[in-house]
Amino acid sequence: MSHSAISVENVHLSLGDAAARVHVLRGLDVHIGRGEAVGIVGPSGSGKSTLLMTMAGLERPDEGQVRVAGEDLGRLDEDGLARFRGENVGLVFQSFHLIPNMTAIENVAVPLELTGQPDAFERARAALERVGLSHRLDHYPTALSGGEQQRVALARALVTEPKILFADEPTGNLDGETGKQIIELVFALQREHQATLVLVTHDEGLAARCDRVIAMRDGEIVGGEAGIGRAAE
Amino acid sequence: MTAVTETAGEAAATSPVSRLPLPLRFAARELRGGLRGFAVFIVCIALGVGAIAAVGSISRALVDGISEQGQTILGGDVSVSLVHRELPEGELAGLESLGEVSKIATLRAMARRPDGETQTLVELKAVDDAYPLVGELEVSGADTASGALAATDDTHGLLAEAGFAARLGIEVGDAVEIGNGRFTLSGIIEQEPDRLSDGGIGWGPRAIVSHEGLEASGLVQPGSLLRYTYRVLLDGVASDARVAQVAEGLESEFPDAGWRVRTRDNASPRLKESIDRFSMYLVLVGLTALIVGGVGVANAVTAYVERRREGIATLKSLGASRRVVFLTYLSAILILAAGAILIGLAFGAAAPPIAGLFLRDALPVTNYGPFPGELAKAALYGLLTALAFALWPLGIAREIPARALFQGRAQDQGAWPARWLTVLLAAVVLALCGLAILFAADRFLAAIIVGSAAAIFVALRLVAWGIMAGARALPRSGPLAWRMALTAIHRPGAVTPSAVLSLGLGLTLLVAVAQTDGNLTRQLTVSLPDRAPSFFFLDIPRNAAEDLRQTIEEVAPDATVEEVPMLRGRIVSLEGVPVSEIEPHPDAAWVLRGDRGLTYAETPPGNGEIVAGSWWPENYQGEPLVSFAAELAEQLGLEVGDRVEVNVLGRTIEARIANLRKVEWESLSINFVMVFSPNTFAGAPHMVLATASLSDAEERGGAEARLMREVTRDFPTVTMVRVREALNSINDIVRQLAWAIRGASGFTLLAGIVVLGGALAASHRHRIHDAVILKTLGATRGRLLWTYVLEFGLLGLVTAAFATIAGTIAAWAVVTFVMQLDFVVFPWVALAAATGALAVTIGLGLVGTWRVLGQRPGPWLRNE
Structure with missing residues (x-):
C-alpha cells in the first residue's frame, strides 16, 4: 500500500522468557494513511504501547511485516532503525524521557545533531519558541515543570519535521489543565507539519479527537471507528 | 548564521564545544553535570598511576644520577x-x-x-x-x-x-x-x-x-x-x-x-642493577594496585551506564546509532581517566624531589625530573587499565535498546557486547600484560609475576562466583539474620564480587610479601646461628695461624675452630674458552667475574658431599686437580674431567676437575667454589682463613667481646668479622627493602579498600530500602546489624582464607625457586591476614550501613 504511512500486516509478538512469555500482539493488521491521526485505545496490557513500539521500530515482531514511510523495518538492523527514526519519526512519551544532563535546547537539538544539521541550535530554538518555551532554553529538565518538560519533548519530536509522530500517553503524567494544553499543541503541530499521528491513550475522549480510533484487547484489534476530529482517509 | 540576539542557547550553539565531533560534544554534556559517582574511579586510577609514576621517576632519578655523576x-x-x-x-x-x-x-x-x-x-x-x-x-x-x-x-x-x-x-x-x-x-x-x-x-x-x-x-x-x-x-x-x-x-x-x-x-653497575631490579618489583606491585583499582573502574562505569540507561535509550529512540552511543560514553570515560591519570602523574612527578629530601645524603640525585618517559609509561598503564575495565560495561551500554524507555521494560537487559569489542578488550588486556613484561628489567620474572597476578585475578572471580553459588544453594532455614545475610551475598548487585576481588588481590600480595620476608629474615637470623660460626678471621699470616688458634682456645675452650689456606685468583678459561667469550648462566656469572677465594685441601671438606667423580688420594703429586661446586659447574656447563685455568698471583695454572661437590652457601661455613689438590699451589705464599664457633655458654658469658679484644691486640693485622654483626647489616638492608615493598603493597590494599568502600556505597540505596521495609515489619536495629556482621564476616573470612592460601603458595614459589631457600609457613601472617580482612570488611561494611540503621521508614517510604 504505497499511499499508507504505516502498514502492519499479520504481526505477532511475544515478550518475556520461557514460562513468563506472553503473546502480546496476535496477528495484527493496521494501515494508517499519510497525514492521518489515529488513536489507539484499550485497557492496560492490551498491547497498544507494544503496537506503537513495533510501528516505531523499537520492537521487532516475531512474525509479520511492518512498513513505515515506505521502509520495511524488518530489513533494517539496530543502527538502520536508529537512523530511520532520526529521519522519519518523532516520539513523545508519557514520562517525557528528556536527557537529564542536557538543557532544553540541547535536548531538542539532539536529533538534528545526530543527522549532522549545521543549524541544529537555531532550529531547536525556533521549535522551543513554537511550544512557548523561549524563556527556558538553558534550563535543565529538573528545573522544568512536567508540562514544560512535555513541551520540550514535543519540540524535540517535531524539530526534524518527521513524517510520523508517535505519542504514548503524552498526558499521562500531567494534570488535567496542562494535559489539555499539551494535547492542543500536539494536534496543532501535527496539522502544521501535516504529519501522521499515532496516539496511544487511555482517554477515549482524547482518542475521539483523532481521525480514527483503534480499540485493542488482549493483543487483538477489537474495533475501529472514525474519530470526530477529521474525516477518515 | 544570521545575526540574532545572543542568548545562552545561542552561546551553546557557537561555543567551541559545539564544533567538536558529535560523540565528544555529547560526552562534554555528560560530564558537565559533575563527577558524582566517579570518586572511586578517579581515586583508583590516580592511586595506581601515581604509584607507578613515582617508582619509575625515583628510580630514573637515581639511575640518571649515577650516570651523570x-x-x-x-x-x-x-x-x-x-x-x-x-x-x-x-x-x-x-x-x-x-x-x-x-x-x-x-x-x-x-x-x-x-x-x-x-x-x-x-x-x-x-x-x-x-x-x-x-x-x-x-x-x-x-x-x-x-x-x-x-x-x-x-x-x-x-x-x-x-x-x-x-x-x-x-x-x-x-x-x-x-x-x-x-x-x-x-x-x-x-x-x-x-x-x-x-x-x-x-x-x-x-x-x-x-x-x-x-x-x-x-x-x-x-x-x-x-x-x-x-x-x-x-x-x-x-x-x-x-x-x-x-x-x-x-x-x-x-x-x-x-x-x-x-x-x-x-660507575656502579651493582647499584644500578639493584635499582633496576627493585624498581621492577615495585612497578609490578604498583600495577597490581592499578588492577585492583580497575575493579573500582568497572564498578563505577557499570553504575554509570545503569544510571544513564534511560538517557542512552532516549538517544537511540531519537536516532543515535550504537556507534554514537558507544563513542559518547567511551569519550566521557576517557576524559575522566585522563583527569585521574593527570592527578597520578602530578604525584609521580613530585615523588623524586620528595624522595630527594631523604636520599640526598645516601644516593646521588642531581636531576629531579620530571621524567617524561616514566610518566608516559605510567599514563599508558593507567589508560590501558581504564580501558580494560571500562570496555565491557561500555559495550553493554552500546547494546541498550531504545525500548528500555517503555514502562515495564526498564529491566530489559541489553545484549552482550559485540564480538569485535570482546576482541578489542582481549587486545587491551594483552597489551597491558605485554607492556608490564616489556618494560621490566627481568622479563622472565615479570612474565611469571604478571601470569600469577592474572591467575589470582581469575581465581578470585571464581571464588566470588563460588561464594554466591554456595549462598544460593544453601537451604533457606535457620535464623532470619542468617537467611538475610545469605541472600545479601548472592542477590543481583551484591558486593560479593567487588569485595572478594578488590580485597583479595591486595591481601594475597601482602601475605606473599610477609611470608617471603618472614622466611628471609628467619634464614638470616633464626636458623643460621645454629650452624654458622661466630667469627670469621681473615688475612691470618700463615705463621700466626697456630698462635691464633691457641688464643681462641684460651678464651673459648669449647669453640670449634676451622682453618683453611686461602689464596686469591680468577678463572681465566673453561675448557680452553677464555672467560671473556663465555656467556654464563646469570646465577653463575659471579664466579667468572674478578677474583675468587681459592683453597687447597688434602681431604674433602666435612660439609660438602661429593656428587660426581672422586677425591684425590693422599700425597697426590700428579697434574693439578680441582673440586668444583656442583650446582655452579652445572650452570657453567662443566663436568668431571673438564679443564679450568686460573690465574693466581700472576701465575696461570690449569687444573682438571676431579669431582663435583655439593655446597650449602647459606650455611655460612667456609665454602669455596674451587678446592684444589695441595700440589697445585706448592710453595705459593698464602694466608689462612679461619672460623670459630663458640658454644652458647661462651657467647652468653661474654667470650665474644673478650676474643675480639685479645685477637685485635695480639694479631693486629687479622681482620675479624663477627657474623652476627655482618648479618645484622644485611638484615637491615633486607628489612628496609621489605618495608618498601610492603609500602607499595599497601597501595594495593588501599586501592582495594577504596574499591570495596565504593561498592558498598553503591549498594547503599538497596540496603536502605531493605532496612526500611524490614523495620516496618518489626525488625530491630540489632537484628539488622547482626545481619550485616554475618554478611561481611563471611565475605571477609572466605577472602582471607583464599588470600592466605594463594599468598603462601606464591611465597613458597619465590622462596623455593627464586631464592632457593627452605620454606616455612608463618601462621601469624595467616592470622594477621584473616584478622585484617575481617576488620576491613566488617568495619567498612558497618560504617557504610550505620546510617542505614538509623533511617526512619516514614520519609523514605513517602519518597519511594
Whole structure:
C-alpha cells in the first residue's frame, strides 16, 4: 500500500522468557494513511504501547511485516532503525524521557545533531519558541515543570519535521489543565507539519479527537471507528 | 548564521564545544553535570598511576644520577682494579700516558683504641695525593683532606666517618691503631665522592689513610684481601666515545693484565642493577594496585551506564546509532581517566624531589625530573587499565535498546557486547600484560609475576562466583539474620564480587610479601646461628695461624675452630674458552667475574658431599686437580674431567676437575667454589682463613667481646668479622627493602579498600530500602546489624582464607625457586591476614550501613 504511512500486516509478538512469555500482539493488521491521526485505545496490557513500539521500530515482531514511510523495518538492523527514526519519526512519551544532563535546547537539538544539521541550535530554538518555551532554553529538565518538560519533548519530536509522530500517553503524567494544553499543541503541530499521528491513550475522549480510533484487547484489534476530529482517509 | 540576539542557547550553539565531533560534544554534556559517582574511579586510577609514576621517576632519578655523576662515583673516566697486587710498571705507564692517574687500595681491617678497650671492623681505603681526581672529599675537623693524612713522627693521619669515632669512643685528635700502625683521627668524613663505586655492603665505617699509612700498618701481605684501583682522568676532551675507546684499548693492549676495567658510564653497575631490579618489583606491585583499582573502574562505569540507561535509550529512540552511543560514553570515560591519570602523574612527578629530601645524603640525585618517559609509561598503564575495565560495561551500554524507555521494560537487559569489542578488550588486556613484561628489567620474572597476578585475578572471580553459588544453594532455614545475610551475598548487585576481588588481590600480595620476608629474615637470623660460626678471621699470616688458634682456645675452650689456606685468583678459561667469550648462566656469572677465594685441601671438606667423580688420594703429586661446586659447574656447563685455568698471583695454572661437590652457601661455613689438590699451589705464599664457633655458654658469658679484644691486640693485622654483626647489616638492608615493598603493597590494599568502600556505597540505596521495609515489619536495629556482621564476616573470612592460601603458595614459589631457600609457613601472617580482612570488611561494611540503621521508614517510604 504505497499511499499508507504505516502498514502492519499479520504481526505477532511475544515478550518475556520461557514460562513468563506472553503473546502480546496476535496477528495484527493496521494501515494508517499519510497525514492521518489515529488513536489507539484499550485497557492496560492490551498491547497498544507494544503496537506503537513495533510501528516505531523499537520492537521487532516475531512474525509479520511492518512498513513505515515506505521502509520495511524488518530489513533494517539496530543502527538502520536508529537512523530511520532520526529521519522519519518523532516520539513523545508519557514520562517525557528528556536527557537529564542536557538543557532544553540541547535536548531538542539532539536529533538534528545526530543527522549532522549545521543549524541544529537555531532550529531547536525556533521549535522551543513554537511550544512557548523561549524563556527556558538553558534550563535543565529538573528545573522544568512536567508540562514544560512535555513541551520540550514535543519540540524535540517535531524539530526534524518527521513524517510520523508517535505519542504514548503524552498526558499521562500531567494534570488535567496542562494535559489539555499539551494535547492542543500536539494536534496543532501535527496539522502544521501535516504529519501522521499515532496516539496511544487511555482517554477515549482524547482518542475521539483523532481521525480514527483503534480499540485493542488482549493483543487483538477489537474495533475501529472514525474519530470526530477529521474525516477518515 | 544570521545575526540574532545572543542568548545562552545561542552561546551553546557557537561555543567551541559545539564544533567538536558529535560523540565528544555529547560526552562534554555528560560530564558537565559533575563527577558524582566517579570518586572511586578517579581515586583508583590516580592511586595506581601515581604509584607507578613515582617508582619509575625515583628510580630514573637515581639511575640518571649515577650516570651523570659516573665520573665522580668512579673517581675518574676509566678505572682498572686488581686484587692484592699493584700494577706492573709497563701497564702503569700505559695508564699514565692517557691522563692523570690516582691509585687507591681498599680492604677490611680492624681498628682499635690503643688501650684495647674498643675495636671495630673498618672499610679501609688508602689514597694518594691525587685523590680524589673528581669531586671533593669533604671533611670536618681538618683544614684540608690531603693535609689530614700526612704523617707526623710515628703516626699517620686518618679520616673516618662519624660512626668510626662513635664505635671506638674517640674524638678528632685521638690515637687509634690499625694493624701494626698508629694513626691519629684528624678529621671526620662528611662526603666521600666515590663512596658508591664499590656498590657492596659496608660491614664497617669507612676510614681513609695514605698509602704510606697503609704500608706502616703491615696489612699488605701476599694473599691479603686487598684491592688496588687505578682511576684515570683522561687528558683533553673525554667524550663518551673516547672513554669507551680507551677502555677497549686497555683490554686489547693488556689482555693478560687480569684487571677489571670500568668506565664512568657504568660507575656502579651493582647499584644500578639493584635499582633496576627493585624498581621492577615495585612497578609490578604498583600495577597490581592499578588492577585492583580497575575493579573500582568497572564498578563505577557499570553504575554509570545503569544510571544513564534511560538517557542512552532516549538517544537511540531519537536516532543515535550504537556507534554514537558507544563513542559518547567511551569519550566521557576517557576524559575522566585522563583527569585521574593527570592527578597520578602530578604525584609521580613530585615523588623524586620528595624522595630527594631523604636520599640526598645516601644516593646521588642531581636531576629531579620530571621524567617524561616514566610518566608516559605510567599514563599508558593507567589508560590501558581504564580501558580494560571500562570496555565491557561500555559495550553493554552500546547494546541498550531504545525500548528500555517503555514502562515495564526498564529491566530489559541489553545484549552482550559485540564480538569485535570482546576482541578489542582481549587486545587491551594483552597489551597491558605485554607492556608490564616489556618494560621490566627481568622479563622472565615479570612474565611469571604478571601470569600469577592474572591467575589470582581469575581465581578470585571464581571464588566470588563460588561464594554466591554456595549462598544460593544453601537451604533457606535457620535464623532470619542468617537467611538475610545469605541472600545479601548472592542477590543481583551484591558486593560479593567487588569485595572478594578488590580485597583479595591486595591481601594475597601482602601475605606473599610477609611470608617471603618472614622466611628471609628467619634464614638470616633464626636458623643460621645454629650452624654458622661466630667469627670469621681473615688475612691470618700463615705463621700466626697456630698462635691464633691457641688464643681462641684460651678464651673459648669449647669453640670449634676451622682453618683453611686461602689464596686469591680468577678463572681465566673453561675448557680452553677464555672467560671473556663465555656467556654464563646469570646465577653463575659471579664466579667468572674478578677474583675468587681459592683453597687447597688434602681431604674433602666435612660439609660438602661429593656428587660426581672422586677425591684425590693422599700425597697426590700428579697434574693439578680441582673440586668444583656442583650446582655452579652445572650452570657453567662443566663436568668431571673438564679443564679450568686460573690465574693466581700472576701465575696461570690449569687444573682438571676431579669431582663435583655439593655446597650449602647459606650455611655460612667456609665454602669455596674451587678446592684444589695441595700440589697445585706448592710453595705459593698464602694466608689462612679461619672460623670459630663458640658454644652458647661462651657467647652468653661474654667470650665474644673478650676474643675480639685479645685477637685485635695480639694479631693486629687479622681482620675479624663477627657474623652476627655482618648479618645484622644485611638484615637491615633486607628489612628496609621489605618495608618498601610492603609500602607499595599497601597501595594495593588501599586501592582495594577504596574499591570495596565504593561498592558498598553503591549498594547503599538497596540496603536502605531493605532496612526500611524490614523495620516496618518489626525488625530491630540489632537484628539488622547482626545481619550485616554475618554478611561481611563471611565475605571477609572466605577472602582471607583464599588470600592466605594463594599468598603462601606464591611465597613458597619465590622462596623455593627464586631464592632457593627452605620454606616455612608463618601462621601469624595467616592470622594477621584473616584478622585484617575481617576488620576491613566488617568495619567498612558497618560504617557504610550505620546510617542505614538509623533511617526512619516514614520519609523514605513517602519518597519511594
